[in-house]
Amino acid sequence: MSANSLVDIRDVSLTYGQGVEGTLAVEHLTLEIEKGDFVAVVGPSGCGKSSLMKLVTGLVPPSSGSIFVKGEKVTRPIQGVGMAFQNSTLMPWRTTLDNVMLPFEIVEPHKRHLRSERGKYVAQAEQLLQTVGLGKFGKKFPWELSGGMQQRANLCRALVHQPELLMLDEPFGALDAFTREELWSVMQNLWIQKRFTAMLVTHDLREAVYLSDTVFVISHRPGRVIYRAEIDLPRPRTLETTFEPKFIDIVHDLRSRISHELAT
Amino acid sequence: MTNTRRLQILAPWAVTVALFVMWELACWLLSVAPFVLPRPSLIFKTMYDFHTQLIDHSLHTLFTTVIGFVLAVIGGLLIGIAVGASRFVYVALYPLLIGFNSIPKVALVPIIVIWFGIGTVPAIITACSVAFFPIAVNIATGLATIEPEMRDVLRSLGASSWEILTKVGIPRSAPYLFASLKIAITLAFIGSVISETVASNKGIGYLMLSASSRFEVPLVFAGLLVVGAMGIGMYAICVIFESRMTRWAFRGQDMQG
Secondary structure, three states: OOEEEEEEEEHHHHHHHHHOOOEEEEEEEEEEOOOOOOOEEEOOOOOOHHHHHHHOOOOOOOOOOEEEEEOEEEOOOOOOEEEEEEOOOOOOOOOHHHHHHHHHHHHOHHHOOOOOHHHHHHHHHHHHHOOOOOHOOOOOOOOOOOOOHHHHHHHHHHHOOOEEEEEEEEOOOOOOOOHHHHHHHHHHHHHHHHHEEEEEEOHHHHHHHHHHEEEEOOOOOOOOEEEEEOOOOOOOOOHHHOHHHHHHHHHHHHHHHHHHHHOO | OHHHHHHHHHHHHHHHHHHHHHHHHHHHHHOHHHHHHHHOHHHHHHHOOHHHHHHHHHHHOOOOHHHHHHHHHHHHHHHHHHHHHHHHHHHHHHHHHHHHHOHHHHOHHHHHHHHOOOOOOHHHHHHHHHHHHHHHHHHHHHHHHOHHHHHHHHHHHHHOOOOOOOOHHHHHHHHHHHHHHHHHHHHHHHHHHHHHOOOOOHHHHHHHHHHHHHHOOHHHHHHHHHHHHHHHHHHHHHHHHHHHHOOOHHOOOOOOO
């Protein structure tokens, strides 16, 4: 384990269910995420990518092996992680701004200070909404926003308390291609500004390459890491980057690894 | 105001008036005896003649119903939250709740009377015992159907079960709660009137029973109409609360529509 790694997954297996009928979701999986890195995990569907996220955040305990976050073994849900799913899971009874404020109500030390310094926190949330182009929409309810805007608000909620670790489970999966590409850029800008550590689970290879420093390819269920690609394309990457030969080569390479995996 | 809106407001009144007119005509044409089915005009006249008694008794019924309803809301909320939040409580309690709800409450009244004597208390208890069930079931449903992703987001932020309950569970169940209140208030009327009919010396139920034993059928019908009208009134109050408190659940709909 290197000194810098924020997440360290060592030889982890996960079985759902019990006995003979249990399904092995993840098997002997080992991977490390350095602090400040943007890591993507790709693989065929049903390869246990989402299980991996639940393992890292401690929502599901591993059947064997161990997971360390910030050098500490994960035994229960770790606190203050930002999470965003494909379904935006915003609360329809709260305005967009109040949705984004949610982590402040739960995560310490913000929770203690929220009452006395509410103005400061509101300003932080509004500032973040501004960065993703939702400055004027804080007072609107989520259901008054388009799918893409909801997903921007969702990212804001995941990031507003400046978590060290951000978990993204196909957050752009339900969006149309144009909106998705736009949000890649929004995501990248946020990451460049704040330099959190992020783990993105996706099946979109272009998305993975566009956003991350390292891409892990996971095998068919039970999931293992079968390939690791360092993406050394310069940042900030733009939509133009995605048409450059180098970008296409990387995507192509990843694609063939997954095809190979599916064939075996 | 558009014409469609105006029609929608007028329609329920028009239909009610039309029903009474048809009823009046039918009684008149078929010359039905007033002690079998009194004409609406006679019922309204009786209402006027007996208005002090009617108001007195119906206010009493309204009072017992509302008290019973409020108790049912409190009890239903507590049971619903317990059943919805904990799988164990659900498994343990649900058969019992179903069993209790299947008992005809009119059969309970004599027992309650043995415990508390006749009058107001049995009416309140009966109203409460009929009305709490839909509230409990709806709250439990609202809590049990929280999206797993929503739960994961909160848990990974470090939220306690209590925080998940108060920040997601209860607001999310609010539309279910208000839908059930509309059912519960009408059930509460049924409960209190049943109890008054069986064992009371006050209330609309008692008034109707004593009127029918004297063959004053128009007064019985007057009582029925009053109970119906109070039911509509309380239902309307619940609807107003519902639309105020859970606007988000009716998104995209015309609230007035």
